[in-house]
Amino acid sequence: MSQTLHPMLNIAIKAARAAGSIINRASLDLELLKINHKGPNDFVTEVDQAAEQVIIDTLLQAYPGHGILAEESGRSQGAKDSEFVWIIDPLDGTTNFIHGFPVYAVSIALAHRGVVQQAVVYDPSRNDLFYASKGRGAFLNDKRLRVSRRTRLSDALIGTGFPFRRGDNFKRYIKMFEEIMQSCAGVRRPGAAALDLCYVAAGYYDGFFETGLNPWDIAAGSLMITEAGGLIGNFTGESDYLYQREVVAGNAKVYAQLVQILAPYTRVIKADEAAAEAASAGAEATPEQALAASLGLDAAAEPAAPAAPKRGPVRIRKQD
Template identity: 40%
Template sequence: MNQTNPNQEPYIVSSKSFTAVAINCAAKAGEWIKSKLGSYEKLDIKVSTHDLVTEVDKGAEKLIRRLILTHFPDHAFLGEESTGIGAAAAASALHDVEESEYLWIVDPIDGTTNYVHGLPLYSVSIALAHKGEIIVGVIYDPSRDELYVAEKGKGAYVHGVPMKVSKEQKLEDSLIATGFPTEQTVLLPLNLAGIQAVAPRVRNIRTIGSAALSLAYVATGRLSGFWELNLNAWDLAAGMLLIQESGGRVTDTAGNPYHLGVRNVIATNGHIHDELHTVLEQANVTGMDL
């Protein structure tokens, strides 16, 4: 067993173990997803026309679940496609399992809309929480064959090379990403107002269409920061650990520390975090009062 702190309970993070299984699941699911690109048979709408699901999403989640439970049959599992539709359903599903000793948190295709349109910006996101704390995070980009891996206390890596967040010290020098919430009545206009507030203050803004990839890009220094409203545990868990282990910072949009229930997020290289938070707060677009 590996131990990052002698005062904490140890957890297994090597050989047969959690990280190896997460990597294997992400790689196999990613390979299968890529093989199905352009050949899905049915497209369903969940919350809105911005929120799509295909049988490939569902099949990939079943594949990942089966592989994980083969190794760890007593572990809990939280997957996007096996959870009901909407924020309330997601919160309820998380509540049912968040006290589990070990909880796998999976988004089989983060960026389904990109996938449906053939845009190569989608990913598989797998995280493992131990008593509510993320200890393993894996994001796999099948299009680029980029595998991002983090273990708590052991750093983060892509292609086996250690990742570090970017060095920008000021918002004005930063490339920032965001996304468009699927809820269109309140949250979409709020995020558009956030873009209006942030855009004049930064070098530029990108909307990648995959929260997991956006977080991975913050971790590897391609982006200086990212914020988005109304996300779920499966969107954030793996990427959050990647960023923390790469030297960055993740909070909710009120500046509070990350936990599994966070839905409105700011993730940065750390240097620009407070400045980005201040801009969003002053524009009253954090979404925390909804």
């Protein structure tokens, strides 16, 4: 790498490559892999756990006062009250990995007071390193990244991720998928959101949308996109997407067209999650709610009109 990198980014790259080595070694003999179920269609392997631990050890050795938010161990390690929090997905695309399908990645982001400052996404099977520092651009290996220049959704290639957990509303997702599929040139679903977001930053995709994602799935990729000149937000075009479990991204023109399609769905997503929480707490849904849930609708709300974005995500200053 020719450019001088931020010291914290260098440590994140070191951690990502160490995790990638563990993942690559394990990929050579997947039959030996021990697999556990976190839930239906939601897997965790000993590789996820070993990769996560080497990342955390590397980061905390350099920055013992920093906090940690990691997929497998949550906030159990690191400082609890630090303004600096490392957001880690040690193996995004575990299901792909288990099957030998070579689309998975290590994702590491550093947030300061909730704003992502440093980001690394490492694809170990291709030895591709995506990285970004706030205000300093996004890169793939040594190549500066820029989002695509396509302006019409009808010409755009859009990435997505399918819902897969029990409780996800498949019928509602199919409606979104159908509407977007008929509006664009093609839809792709490789199965690792961290890489999908990097593909938007690189211009491979013109846009991306998904529901049900966690902060560790999107934190690093979100900085790649803004540093590559793109936009990322929730379905109504606002910038509070990290904990909203809905995300849409793209170049500015395609992003705006995706938001117009997806905005009406945001209320039914919230209703679904509220109903799921009520169900897990033992509350019974009314017949109207049950019917609405089966149809992918919000029983308590009138049909939502497409919402105009209240405030767009911040576009970060780009430097050449």
